[in-house]
Amino acid sequence: MTALTLSKTSATELSADALVIGIVKGEDGPVPAPGASAPAALLSEAAGVLATLGAKGGKEEITKLPAPAGSGAPLLVAVGLGSAPEDGEGFPAETLRRAAGAAARALAGTEHAAFALPAGDAEQVAAVAEGALLGAYDFTAFRKAGEDDRGPLARVTVLTAGAEEAGRLAAAARAEVLAAEVARTRDLVNTPPNALTPADFAAHVTEAAAEHGLTVEVLDEAALREGGFGGILGVGAGSQAPPRLVRVAHTHPEADRTIALVGKGITYDSGGISLKPAGHNETMKCDMAGAAAVLSATVAAARLGLKVNVTGWLALAENMPSGSATRPGDVLRMYGGTTVEVLNTDAEGRLVLADALVRAGEESPDAIVDVATLTGAMMLALGKRIFGVMGNDDAFRALVAESAERAGEPAWEMPLPAELAEGLKATVIADLKNMGERMGGGLVAGLFLKEFVPAGTAWAHLDIAGPAFNEGGAFGYTPKGGTGTAVRALLTLAERAAAGELAARG
Template sequence: MFINAEASLSAIARDLRKNPSDAVVIGVAQGDGGPLLLESPLSAKDAEAIQSTLGLLGMSGAPDSLIRLPGIPELNTQIIALAGVGKIGSAAPTGEQLRRAAGSAVRQLAGLGKVVLAFPAPTVAEFSAVAEGAALGAYSYTEHRARSGEAAKPNVVRAVVLSPIAGSAAADAALQRAAAVAKAVNTTRTLVNMPPSQLYPASFAEAAKELAKGTSVKVTVWDEKRLEKEGFGGILAVGQGSARPPRLVKAEYVPAQPSKAPSVHLVGKGITFDTGGISIKPAAKMDEMKSDMAGAASVLATVLAAARLGVRTKVTAWLCIAENMPSGSAQRPADVITIHGGTTVEVLNTDAEGRLVMADGLAAASEEKPDVIIDIATLTGAALIALGTRTAGLMGDTSVTAALKDAADDEGEAAWAMPLPEELRAGLDSAVADIANVGDRPGGMLTAGIFLREFVGKNGDGSTIPWAHIDVAGPAFNTGGPWGYTPKQGTGAMVRTLVRYVEGLANSRS
């Protein structure tokens, strides 16, 4: 099921003559006075020669630009690849600029075997960014391609970071983390990219079991009978129109010394295909709704990464999985359903289904009283209107959203905190149930967050469990061209942020 090759990561400090490669990548920035060749392993004479011809080569240093030159003996490479890192002024490139430039270069050099990344990376932070970008850029989804061609070129097999800190314990740890994080992101991408005929509730649950093999993650699956017995009315209602019954998956990672570890529960929306149900969507672009399970893929991948990295936080993922189809057995507008825990919901629009399965997941997570609950979902089209296609929306308790924003900034992921105005709650009032599943159209992303908040439970002292909601309706699926380390279709957006967050939660407790 998961056939995408992963580039191996390594590092060297010097001696390119003893390390032959297919390409050596050198950075070019957009400086104040024009394109600027960054520090590199080139001799002063060769660097001056290339710098003087950058304009003639048409190399501006803009992001995603790449120009190939013939290799030279002193670098022992077939190709010198000049890769743009963007505007830097008088400063050095940021970590995210290096991450994107490395990812873009490796992505565009597909078909080559070994690539050396010779960006300036003298610190652990810069070294990590280059390694992570390379691992993220060496991704493609080619499982269903029967014909060879430009789009089917094999990924770069080996990515080597050139840095003076290569061989140090810090560099080795950075390589290990970059590989684990990239594996999590790329797993999410592959799950999102799979066709809905291949990834459906039961097969998604089996994929979770398969991916957890060889790790300490424990996977538990609720089938439709257990879901009914335990009152998961949201997941059952959304899935009842499909011939493929729904599932709930719980994936648990417990670190050493669990009594001293903070706990975070991650709830992910897992609609393996969303037609809208009886409130059916327009046909145009409905194929993109295979991505409506990106939240569930993200939380699963985060737990697996936490286990591989030995994070000192207890991390539990809840994958709320269903296929939303119209049929004679589908739920109807005006139906009333009962969420796990007893809250009743009037379904006014069956295309607002994600919040129904998420309500079950939030209620179940709350029963275990973790320190924090975070949910992530491709939840609303309103998120795209408000924040565009590359920025995730953060809502919930400030203590959690602020830490998530910091983690996103550290990882170079775009996220923005949004409010949950109390006046929007009245729009969810129902004449026949505890709450309706949709409210007024204005502020739709925020209203969805307010709906989810209703299902976050209490601590033993009566206080509400700290919670945040992440809407990734825009950044989870790239409908345009590739850029930086981001491919077409599934992106794995916010997985890196979640991994950084759970790492930070443990560090804040110690």
């Protein structure tokens, strides 16, 4: 993990291997970003060279050059912040976060970089620190070290001249926890499915819980059969790696609110008997991203000592075809007694979530949030960088979406049209079908899940199918592969609940 320090030392005095500065678009070329914690003379001298090199100051644009005389580092890295903010306004946190992340990625293999981006208050300090740490992420667990493997930026110093002492320290501490837990989710998502079966995942949860003081309970296949968890068992029936349901909880003695987080944890999704077509299997190790995010958010809440109870439920299974696999046409009896006719075994996430939602609801939390890479339909609706938010309570759905945006995770509120629910009930042999109308498929999936939420409990559903796994090039602080989507949104929601912004149940 990249180390983080804060310093009020001048950029001309701090010794580092690289100095990161911010630039913005000017009328005649790039100009120093207002509010940057670096001497104006140093920035002005560099501006002329940057213009000669073709730099324009566009967002996340990276330009490297030898540092001018007087710098404490031999290398200057200029990162674009776009247009300068209006008078009296600072840069948005997400602009700083992405700029710092882009610079950190560009400095892979560097030992120590000082970031002299605008960081005049705690919010800006947090944004720069988070962006730099998230951007420095690298997944190396399955790579053989070689000459071309530079490794991530090893150490980050954020220059914080002008920032209030207590605020900047708290911001840095939170940034370190947040980045570490986002990295945990990224690591889990990037881990190949032969190294992360449901049992492996459960063992990781147990280890993390012991390290950070959480309680944990793991239901194996025998306990799941005894408890009647037909959804999780049905999805995992075709695999030699049996399923698990894991409960992990952070409890604070002064908390008066409880949030239950439920995560889809399909460690590999072949589609089952309804096998996915060629070209759709290669990234299906990411189908446990929801469960990973739930784990990381719960651990982060514990590490930060948040005055809220957070209970994470990880529904873990591997969806494989075999002679014992659930068939289209089979009927499963879910935990709680509802029966579901399975028409498509590739609509499996909603089946494992249904069991976990009912079980989570038995503990009467004030709110439930489920997180899942659930439908391709959501990607068709919102693309690959935005996740959808649905729910049974307008105020709570808005709170969740606002928390995501505040954390820097693009989210969009989506409806749950009542007429689409009718298609889920058009069966003569069971209570529900696991498929409804094809159009609006992401909303249909949300309506299915709603059937398993207890009355009187606020609930939100996050469909993170698009942003959970980045198959394109890295950008900002987002790497290729697992992104850690939803961890920051869930943590922000937990913080707001601890601050009294979550209404009590019912």
